[in-house]
Amino acid sequence: MNAPQPLHFVPPSFRERVDEAINDDELRGNFRGAMDFLMAKRRSVFDDEAELQALRRLGEHIRRRALSKLPDLLEQLEANCARNGIQVHWAETVDEANAIVHDIAMQSGARQLVKGKSMVSEEMELNHYLEARGIECLESDMGEYIVQLAGEKPSHIIMPAIHKNKAQIARLFESRIAGVDYTEDVDTLIQVGRNVLRRKFYEADIGISGVNFAVAETGTLCLVENEGNGRMSTTVPRVHIAVTGIEKVVEKLVDVAPLYSLLTRSATGQIVTTYLNLISGPRKPGELDGPAAVHLILLDNGRSQAFADEQLRATLQCIRCGACMNHCPVYTRIGGHAYGTVYPGPIGKIISPHLLGLDATRDLPSASSLCGACGEVCPVRIPIPELLVRLREESVRPPEAEPHAVAGQGARYSPGETRLWRLWALLMSRPALYRASTWLAARLRNWLPARIGPWTDYRIAPKPAPKTLHELVKARAAKRS
Amino acid sequence: MPATPPAKVYLFGTCLVDVFFPQAGIDAISLLEHAGVEAVFPQAQSCCGQPAYSSGYMDEARRVALAQLDCFPEDWPIVVLSGSCGGMMAHHYPKLFAGDAANEARVRRFSERVIEFTDFVVNRLGIALADLGQPEKVVLHTSCAARREMGTLTTGRALLARLAGVELVEQDHESECCGFGGTFAVRHPTISAAMVADKTRAIKACGAPNLVSADCGCLMNINGALQKQGERLQGEHIASFVWRRIGGEA
Numbered sequence: 183m184n185a186p187q188p189l190h191f192v193p194p195s196f197r198e199r200v201d202e203a204i205n206d207d208e209l210r211g212n213f214r215g216a217m218d219f220l221m222a223k224r225r226s227v228f229d230d231e232a233e234l235q236a237l238r239r240l241g242e243h244i245r246r247r248a249l250s251k252l253p254d255l256l257e258q259l260e261a262n263c264a265r266n267g268i269q270v271h272w273a274e275t276v277d278e279a280n281a282i283v284h285d286i287a288m289q290s291g292a293r294q295l296v297k298g299k300s301m302v303s304e305e306m307e308l309n310h311y312l313e314a315r316g317i318e319c320l321e322s323d324m325g326e327y328i329v330q331l332a333g334e335k336p337s338h339i340i341m342p343a344i345h346k347n348k349a350q351i352a353r354l355f356e357s358r359i360a361g362v363d364y365t366e367d368v369d370t371l372i373q374v375g376r377n378v379l380r381r382k383f384y385e386a387d388i389g390i391s392g393v394n395f396a397v398a399e400t401g402t403l404c405l406v407e408n409e410g411n412g413r414m415s416t417t418v419p420r421v422h423i424a425v426t427g428i429e430k431v432v433e434k435l436v437d438v439a440p441l442y443s444l445l446t447r448s449a450t451g452q453i454v455t456t457y458l459n460l461i462s463g464p465r466k467p468g469e470l471d472g473p474a475a476v477h478l479i480l481l482d483n484g485r486s487q488a489f490a491d492e493q494l495r496a497t498l499q500c501i502r503c504g505a506c507m508n509h510c511p512v513y514t515r516i517g518g519h520a521y522g523t524v525y526p527g528p529i530g531k532i533i534s535p536h537l538l539g540l541d542a543t544r545d546l547p548s549a550s551s552l553c554g555a556c557g558e559v560c561p562v563r564i565p566i567p568e569l570l571v572r573l574r575e576e577s578v579r580p581p582e583a584e585p586h587a588v589a590g591q592g593a594r595y596s597p598g599e600t601r602l603w604r605l606w607a608l609l610m611s612r613p614a615l616y617r618a619s620t621w622l623a624a625r626l627r628n629w630l631p632a633r634i635g636p637w638t639d640y641r642i643a644p645k646p647a648p649k650t651l652h653e654l655v656k657a658r659a660a661k662r663s
Numbered sequence: 664m665p666a667t668p669p670a671k672v673y674l675f676g677t678c679l680v681d682v683f684f685p686q687a688g689i690d691a692i693s694l695l696e697h698a699g700v701e702a703v704f705p706q707a708q709s710c711c712g713q714p715a716y717s718s719g720y721m722d723e724a725r726r727v728a729l730a731q732l733d734c735f736p737e738d739w740p741i742v743v744l745s746g747s748c749g750g751m752m753a754h755h756y757p758k759l760f761a762g763d764a765a766n767e768a769r770v771r772r773f774s775e776r777v778i779e780f781t782d783f784v785v786n787r788l789g790i791a792l793a794d795l796g797q798p799e800k801v802v803l804h805t806s807c808a809a810r811r812e813m814g815t816l817t818t819g820r821a822l823l824a825r826l827a828g829v830e831l832v833e834q835d836h837e838s839e840c841c842g843f844g845g846t847f848a849v850r851h852p853t854i855s856a857a858m859v860a861d862k863t864r865a866i867k868a869c870g871a872p873n874l875v876s877a878d879c880g881c882l883m884n885i886n887g888a889l890q891k892q893g894e895r896l897q898g899e900h901i902a903s904f905v906w907r908r909i910g911g912e913a
Contacts, residue, residue, distance in 0.1 A: 197851075200851070200854060201853050204854065511840045511858055512851075515854055515857045515858060548847065548851065549847075549854065551848075552807075552844055553807035553840035554807050555838070555839075568758075571719065574717070574718060576719075577719060578720065600720075603718070603720040604723060607724075607726045610710045610730065611709070611726050612730075613706065613707035613709065617706070635849065636849070637852070637887075638891075640855075640859065640860070641887030641890070641891050642886075642891050643887070644683055644883045646682045647683060651688035652704075654688070654689050655688070655704045655706075
């Protein structure tokens, strides 16, 4: 197997991208407004705290149960899909997955593909891969279409173009689509996009989609969407290819309803979406629509690494609602692109190290204040802050130390830093030593440096009090006796 | 009504209170004594170990945690002056020692005794707080870990509600992190700065002349930023504020 390639990890560094985002007032304003709106929407549809918590526990249970028997369920899914006429392909790496798509395209003589929203295809950089081979792959989700038109990547997993305001989109459409005048009228802008896409749905040879839930029991692929483009992509072209990570499997059809309810309410504050497609196979004899062939590609791309570790496995419970991003104070400040990974925000920080290795994602686990907002809103109760702490541990664990659970272990390991923490622990676990050092800090309070690294760029350096609490307590007791 | 308060408790000051906010510790002790509870402050205590834990240095965190365990031998409640340190001791210690046969049970018993200061005053002390101060407004900041792990938002509010002359005002985005996060503020200074800038803006916008918190990490961050901005407003530990309001001597 090839080492995971940091496909999406482009220079400049995380820190430089963060600084750029932080200094972009328009971008920060766009994110603050959008995230505040989404948080309020979510609150309004989860107005019964007891129901929310019960549903979260159910969602967590369903996902954990599915993951506990993942290999068996994947086999069951494959068998039932095959029975339904869906051709199942396995891909360990994104290269393999891309090659499978390309093969299918070659066999069916396809020149044009149209794609519904799919984060796994972003993971594969499928558009790029196909374009390099002379095949056009057009995004059909409005947000994805905007992002593709701008030559960018999605900045959010649910709302790919959330970083743009309508003026920016108006400028983009005016400059990139022939015959379009500048307008900030949202309905007109959407109509412009629809007109382009209608033609493409009709012309495309292959439709690509993601999968929200793959039901092992029935061999059904569930697709959640609002715009109808997912339905168009999966029914109009003569071939449909669905791509999904191996973790998206659920055991039973009845598992879908609670997860769907959690997904849509957490993501956009919708009780239901406009469409929930249940795809169980290609067009059958006598049916009027649907593709002649349906393919399902099951992609690993590092997921089995997370699966293998009892604690890290919880990462795979994710149903990709994006609520953790919407509620993350870091994501709100820097936006999705700064992360440099396909999945941004809190979920991105815990899944990307599996997809790309800790070497390529070394700055992500530490880029959290561990405030816990992500874990609090996660509809399937992924303990994201705990997993971040675990990944920090893996980052500073010596590269050779066992057990070797995450590729790139020790990416932040530094013998000097390790020695400092050992010294700190020694100081904190020897009472006399501790008291002597805090006593000294109090005595040196007026001689301590006024500048402490970047802390004092934005704050005054904290000054120790003239006497420590240990001293004051002692003096107080002496005075009383 | 709260259960009968214990006659004796331990006070865990935390390292930040020890060095930067020691008066908060003295005021907390005074307040507890005022309510008839003896607060014992073991001189051997230092830090809960959270900095190492959240940085991924588990062996070091365990070593410091074990040292604290030795400081509180009697079976009294351990009142902690910071919610996030309380969360570390109550919720993360058991995880740190899971599967460690020699310490697991001992750590669990220790963790069960940990209680955050405002929680203790509101739910375990049966005293009325006779507020002697002039009417004034106050804004409360709770650390994220504390509000989620220890419920300090509700207990902090309940404590302030017991002071007749004090009006609690809400800040915009109250539940949002101030950007401290221990080593986060050092490793990712610009993100942290953006967060604390928004937090101080929201706090200033309330117009309250008092800022209180039960978490000195946040206070160090917020106070430092306010001071850099040339503001006079400085946050104080809620124990000091309450003690002053009920007429206690500093």
